[in-house]
Amino acid sequence: MTFEETGLKPELLSAISEMGFEQPTPIQEKTIPHLLNNNNDLVALAQTGTGKTAAFGLPLLHNIDTKSKAVQALVLCPTRELCLQITRDLEAFSKNIRGFKNIAVYGGTDIGKQIRELRDGGQIVVGTPGRVHDLIRRKVLNVGQIKWLVLDEADEMLTMGFKEEMDAILAETPAVKQTLLFSATMPKEIAEMTRKYLHNPEELSVGKRNSGAENVEHHYYVVHAKDKYATLKRIADNYPNCYAIVFCRTRMETREVAEKFMADGYNADALHGDLSxxxxxxxxxxxRSRNLQMLVATDVAARGLDVNDLSHVINYSLPDDPEVYIHRSGRTGRAGKSGISVSIVHMRETGKLRQIENVSNKRFVRKMVPGGEEICEVQLMHMIDKVVQVEVNDSRIDPYLPAIMEKFAGLSSEDILKRFVSAEFNRFLSYYKNAPDLNVQEKEKRGFEKRGNDRGRVTFSRLFVNAGKKQNLNASRLLGLINDQLKKKNIEIGKIDIQRKFSFFEIDSRYDDELIKAASRASLDGHPLKIDRVTGQEWPAQPREKGRSREGAFAGGRKRSVKR
Structure with missing residues (x-):
């Protein structure tokens, strides 16, 4: 479908075309014709970043009577940022419509200016529940004659505690109107609101209920609580181009993490409720201008933020509510782009991951916290790429070349290169020298089941290695061993069972032959290694070795598949 086929008026189509939009998104394709052709109430389920503003905004602008300055539509949204974003979008869509005016009302700013704008008149009011309720009580905002009511990100408004204000506002609206409820999730409170305030609504849905964005990968790292900040630093260093929001549980934690980040030289700052x-x-x-690379925020402070092109969402602390996680992760991977949602968890939080995975129907992949050598390699290559891609202004540099060449006299090109690299890179080499392994070897009582072969997922081979705890082998060291032998990254490893003198593990079957061959020449602390296949379809049931506790055996819990 094209926008021309939706039936929108020419003034809107020309504005959309000038903005560079050609085809509606899935939620727009479903919603716009529906709103143009009938007056039924509507519940639309769609993730953040799917184009919801145009989905309801274009039909509203199509139907608005510009000859009247009375408020004809009220749009409620959870935060000031989203309110301003919706207002900007409506202004862009309506640029060719004469006589139209929309008014944004929100807290944290001068109410007098908003009162004057309302008295001058406007057809659409976009506002946050607290300020809208205040203006209604002051008898400045009259919503008694509105024809359309939009509840955008209704689940967010309830999460933020606006239920009383929303109830009071809706009580002031006429009984006969078209109510449009947009939500990313459908918790029971939204279901109750739908039954109470909407009349026989039609339901449109893009994607699955309570599910995260399809093009977001979900990674997690298991570390001791004391190592969470060190892990966050390593993640930031391992993704030098990351553009991320780091979510913390409390204002205090947000301030602490942001202050540590800034003290360590990262482009970061905090966003929390104590800020003016x-x-x-x-x-x-x-x-937004990318002068900050990392924004450390609480959930409440980040509500309604509309930031494009986030590469990562990092959960420094997991939320208690799985639906909050869905909202967080939905801030990356928008507009068809890919993104990564990262969670840093300690052992007591692994149960939460299972709950979130079940609610969101997403597969979480355990990643190992990168070691010092791995990070140094990433940073070195990142620096080299920047040097290769830098633009050279010959006319400005050439006058200095004779003096520069004189300074470098007696040095080979290799020596010069080493010195430039060292000047920029020594701090990483120094910081990560003898860096400890931060990974925790999980006891894995979470009950995660490997879902290896369905729907085109990875097929695993079961392998045996003649080393175990006696040879100081653990899961992290095994992953490092595999990585060293294959010289590849992101090879998926399934279940791991470290026993006393031998171990079992699963590996992506595309790499089993290569690993078996490479390991024939390898050793572990002088112990010659042998890796071979395990025959049979099931994980081998081994007798419990003397002196080994049950929780060390595979029977104590399944290993979650991880990537190295």
Whole structure:
């Protein structure tokens, strides 16, 4: 479907075309014709970043009577940022419509200016529940004659505690109107609101209920609680181009993490409820312009933020509510792009991961916290890439070349290269020298089941290695051993069972022959290694070795598949 086929008026189509949009997104394709052709109430389920504003905004603009300055539509949304974003989008869509005006009302700013704008008149009001309720009580905002009510990100508004304000606002609206409820998830509170305020609504859905974005990978790292910040630093260093929001549980934790980040030289800042509106605006401006690489935030402070092209969402602390995780992860992987949602968890939190995985129907992949050598290699190659890609202004540099060449006299090109690299790179080499392994070897009582072969997922081969705890082999060391032998990254490893003198593990079957061959020449602390296949379809049932506790055996819990 094209926008022309939706039936929108020419003034809207020309504005859309000038903005560069050609085809509606799935939620727009479903919603726009529905709203143009009938007056039924609507519940639309779609993730953040799917184009919901145009989905309801274009039909509203199509139907608005510009001859009247009375408020004809009210759009409620959870935060100031989203309110302003919706307002900007409506202004862009309506640029060719004469006589149209929309008004944004929100807290944290001068209410007098908003009162004056409302008295001058406007057809659409976009606002946050608290400020809208205040203006209604002051008898400045009259919603008694509206024809359309939009509840955008309704689940977010309830999560933020706006239920009383929303109930009071809806009580002031006329009984006969078209109500449009947009939500990423459908918790029971939204279901109750739908039954209470909507009349025989039609339901449209893009994607699955309570599910995260399809093009987001979900990774997790298991570490001791004391190592969470060190792990966060390693993740940041291992992804030098990352552009991320780091979610913390409390304002205090947000401040602490951001202060440590900044003290360690990272482009980071905090966003939390203790900031004034001016401070908040400054932080967000720096983040949107990418002068900040990492924004450390609480869930409440980050509500409604509309930031494009996030590469990562990092859960420094897991939320208690799985649906909050879905909202967090949905901030990356938007507009068809890919993204990564990372969780840093300690052993007591692994149960939460299972709950989130079940609710979101997403597969979580355990990743190993990168070691010092791996990070140094990544940073070195990143620096070399920057040097190769840098633009050279010959006219400005050439006058200095004779003096530069004189300084370098007696040095080979290789020596010069080493010195330039060392000047930029020595701090990483120094910091990560003898860096400890931060990974925790999980006891894995989470009950995760490997779902190896269905729907085109990885097929595993079961392998045996003649080393175990006696040879100081653990899961992290085994993964390192595999990585060293194959010289590849992101090879998926399934279940791991470290026994006393031998071990079993699963590996992506595309690499089993290569690993078996490579390991024939390898050793572990002088112990010659032998890796071979395990015959049979089931994981081998081995007798419990003397002196080995049950929780060390595979019977104590299944290993979650991980990538190295």
């Amino acid at each position: 509106q001016a401070q908040r605006d400054q932080v967000m401006s720096r983040f």
